[in-house]
Amino acid sequence: MTTIKNEDTIVALATPAGVGAIAVIRVSGPKAIETVDKIFKGRKKLSEASTHTVHYGTIVTGEGELIDDVLVSVFRKPNSYTGEDSVEISTHGSPLITQKIIELLLSENLRIAEPGEFTKRAFLNNRIDLTQAEAVVDVINARTEASLRGSRNQLDGLLSQKVKQLREMLINTSSFVELELDFAEEDIEFVNKDELIKRIDDVINEIDKLLSTYSFGRVIREGVNVALVGKPNVGKSSLLNYILKESRAIVSEIPGTTRDVIREEVSIDGILFKLYDTAGIRASEDVIEKEGVSRSREAVKISDVVLLIGDVEQKFSDDLEEELKTLTGSNHIIKVLNKIDLKKESGIDADVKVSAITGEGIEELFRIMKAKAIGSESYTEKTAVVSNIRHYDCLKRAKESLQIAKESTEGGMSGEFIAVDLRRAEDSLAEIIGEVTTDDILNNIFSKFCIGK
C-alpha cells in the first residue's frame, strides 16, 4: 500500500485562475475547520456548525483588516469530497483576495495542496477507487460530448464494477486451485482440470471484451487523428474549410501542441477529430520542402484515419496510395473524390465522392470517418469502456498471466505454479482499481491533475 500523509491540512484555489464573479478556496484535513475559524468572523463559530451548511461572514487578518466578505461551507468527515473535514470559502472573484486569504491560511500552518491532492485523499480515504480518481481529471478535461460521457461512465464506476467482478471470478478460481493444493500431499486425483481451464477461459474472454473496447475508448477520450493527403489542387484546403464550417469547430487552445502541420479540431457527432492538413508526403530535393514532407509523414503515421483526396479531373496517385499503405495500413485510408460539382460521372473509383463547394457527400464522408475511427461496435452508456492506457496495460498483463496459468494447467503442472500466475492476474486487476498500488503509480496519476482538485 502507499504512504498516507494526510495528517496535513491543505489549501488551494479550486476555481480557474483569473478575475470572475466568485472564486472558491478549498481547505481539507484534520485542522480545516479550526484553522478557517481563526480568520473567519460570522454569526457563529464554524466549529459549532453542522456539516453541509453555509455561513456568511468576513475574513479578517490578525491585525483586524477585513479582506473580504465570504460564504463558507462546512463539510464534516467522512461526508466530504476528500473524506476529511473540509471547508470551502467562496470569495469575490479577485486574484488578489484569494491570494491574501490563502497566504493567511498558510501562515496558520496549512500548506498548499499538491496537484490532485484532494482527489488523492478521496482515493486514500476510500471515497472513490483509482479508476474513478483518474476519471475526475478526464471529466474536467473532456472537450467533446462523447469524451465527457466516457469519463462520466468511468467516474460512475462502470469499469470498477466490471474489474471487481472479474477479480471475484478469479478469487473463486484460485480457491479451486488452493483446495487442490491443500490436498496435494494426499495424492488426490486432479479431477478439476477441465473445470479450471473453463473458468480461466471465462475470465480471459471477459478481459478480451474489455480490451476490445479500448480503440473506441481511446478515440472518445483522446480524439481521432485525421491526415488530409493529396496532390496539389485537388481541393484539400477547400475540403478542410468546409468540414470546419459544417462540424462544430472547437476553439479552445491545447497547451503544448505546436506543430507546423496545420491542425484543426472539430467535433462530429460529439467525437473529436484532429485534422492535419499535410503539405504532401512525396520525396523532394528541396531542403525546406523535405522538412515539410517529413512532418507530413509523421502526421500520417500517427493518424487513425487518412483522407486520400483526389478530384474528378485527375486519378488518385497510385504511388501515393502505396506509400500511405506502408505508412499507416490500408484499412485506415478513405479515398475521397472531390469536385463532383464539376463532373458528376468521372468513372473514378472512390470510397466517397464529395463537393467542397456544394457540400454534397460530406455527411457520408463524416459517417465513414466515424465508422473507421470507432469501428462497427456500439457501446451503450452502461457498458464498461477502457479508455486509459494504464488500465489497458493492467488488463493485458492479467490476460498474459491467465494464459500462462491455463498452459500450466493443460500441461499438468503442479497447482503451486498455477496459483502464482492466478495471483499475478489478480494483482494486475487490483492495480486498475488501486487496491494494489505504489507511490510511483499514484504520483504519476495525480501529477496530471490541476492544483485544487
Place this chain on the structure above:
Amino acid sequence: MTTIKNEDTIVALATPAGVGAIAVIRVSGPKAIETVDKIFKGRKKLSEASTHTVHYGTIVTGEGELIDDVLVSVFRKPNSYTGEDSVEISTHGSPLITQKIIELLLSENLRIAEPGEFTKRAFLNNRIDLTQAEAVVDVINARTEASLRGSRNQLDGLLSQKVKQLREMLINTSSFVELELDFAEEDIEFVNKDELIKRIDDVINEIDKLLSTYSFGRVIREGVNVALVGKPNVGKSSLLNYILKESRAIVSEIPGTTRDVIREEVSIDGILFKLYDTAGIRASEDVIEKEGVSRSREAVKISDVVLLIGDVEQKFSDDLEEELKTLTGSNHIIKVLNKIDLKKESGIDADVKVSAITGEGIEELFRIMKAKAIGSESYTEKTAVVSNIRHYDCLKRAKESLQIAKESTEGGMSGEFIAVDLRRAEDSLAEIIGEVTTDDILNNIFSKFCIGK
C-alpha cells in the same frame, strides 16, 4: 425610480471561464429552487431544504443522462446575495459540463443573466446601496493592495454612511427653509438667515473634504501614470529595469491596452504605478520617429508623474523641461539625476539623485513618486474616500446647488428659490447611493460587470 424586472429567474456561470477543479453556476429568482429541482437528483428535494444548506446529488437530463455529480447550495430569500431565492451549483470544473447544465436550465425557461444582474438585483432588493454595488466590481478588479482596500472601504459602506449623513444635514436645513415658507404669508421676519448660511456652509465644507479625497481615491483605484523622459544614454532603460526588479512587478495582462510606448506595471507600497518608457518627445524630421514622438507626448499628457531623467555627465535639458511643463504642468515633474555611482558630486541640481546600478536613491525616488501621486494627505482605513468619477460628479453638483442656495440666501431671495436648490443638492447626494436613479445610470454601472456577478 427604476424598472424592476426581476420576476425572471436568471442563471450564469459565476467562476472564471476555463478548466479548473470546480466551477459554480449561480441561479437567482422566484423559480430558482423549483427549477434546479427539476434537474437535480439528491437525497431530498431542494424545495424541502433549509436556507444555507448544501446538498450532494447529480444533474440529470430529462432523458435520464447523468451530466455531473454536484454540490448544490440553497439560499432562501431574503437571506441571499440577491435577496431572492438562489441556488449555487458546484460542478467539476469543465466548460463542457457547465455549458450543458446552463443549457438544461435555459430549456426550463430560465434566462442568462445580464452583466452584473445578480448585484443589480441585490441593489434593487435593498441588500446594498449603489456605491456598494459599484464597489463590488472594483473589489473584483483590484490589482494592488491599496486599490483593494479602497474598494473594500466603499463596499463596507463608508462612503454611503458619509453621504447619508450629509443628506441628513441637508434635510434638517431644508426643514428650516420650509418652516420659513409655511409662515411666509404671515410676513414673519427672516430671522434664520445667518443660521441657514452656516448650515449650508457646514455641508459644503464636508463635501469639500470628500472631494479632496478624489485624487487619492482615483490613484488607488486606477493607479498612477508615470512617464520616463530623458535624453538618450541617461540610463532610462536601466532605471526602468531596476524599478521593475525592486518593486513588485504585476504580471497580469490588461485587456485592451496595446500601445507602442512600452508600459510596465509595478506595485510600490501597494500602489499601482504604470510606467511608460517614452522614446523621446523632441521634434524630429524622420516620419517614423515623428510617430514615436507623438506617442511619447501622449504618454506625458496622461501622466500624473513625469520622471525627467538626466545623468551626472550632462545637464538636464532646459528645452525638454520647458516642453514637459507645457505638456503636464511643473508640479508633476520629478527631476531624477542618474549614474551617481560614476560621480558623487556633479553639482547638478535635481529632486533626487540615484544610481540604477547600485540602487542608491531609489527608495527616495519611490517616496517622492508616492508623495506626488497621492499628495501629503493620509487617510485612515476608516475615512470615506471618493474614487469613482460618478460620485465625484454628483458631489460637485450637490456643492454647486448649495452654493446657489447660499447666494440666494445672502441675496435675501424668497425661501421657495432656496428650497429648490437645496432639494437639487439632496437629489445629487441621493444619486450617489442610488436612492434617486435612472435606468441609464444603472445600465451604465452594471454593464461594466462580468456576467455571473
